[in-house]
């Protein structure tokens with residue numbers, strides 16, 4: 001881990017996750033771009049699809065806003081706002097309605113009190129702190145030769161890993177809801193559902209890759225700590 005110790009071979013542990021993450025990123029962006037060019041037959045924009053789904057599910061009070069960035073779409077559970085990126089908000093492509101429906105899936109999870117989302121939101125603050133501060137504690141622990149500090153760092157990182165793990169069912173469930181919502185609200189004809197599913201499947205792979213990376217990082221930390229004993 002320190003340069004003075006020569007090359008750190010534990011880095012190799014994380015390599016498969018880095019490769020998978022790179023593959024997932026390119027897959028999601030090529031799939032998204034492909035279907036961003038295909039207009040959906042009914043002509044709904046991402047905004048219109050989201051508005052219809054939210055209204056149909058009693059969420060008239062959840063606003064749909066436009067934000068900058070690419071694939072920056074998300075539902076903010078604290079403010080109860082659904083935010084769609086430029087590409088999604090105003091475009092009537094197959095990709096746009098798929099992503100918009102996915103974010104609506106999160107808004108509905110929230111309103112229903114879907115348990116994995118509640119757990120995820122509850123551990124979010126500690127996980128966010130943990131993912132940033134964990135390595136600082138570990139490195140400080142090595143510098144001061146203080147095992148307790150290393151363990152605290154590992155514990156913090158474990159919280160970040162738990163967050164990634166619980167994110168998986170939340171995301172997969174939102175995508176499953178999205179497909180059902182597109183169909184039940186008549187937003188996309190049956191023969192145009194598959195592309196939406198493809199976009200959402202590619203997006204799910206990025207979450208799988210992130211979780212895989214987090215787990216391997218945790219194993220790496222444990223290996224490094226084990227050397228100290």
Ligand SMILES: [Zn+2]
Pocket residue numbers: 102103106171174
């Ligand atoms: Zn999501």
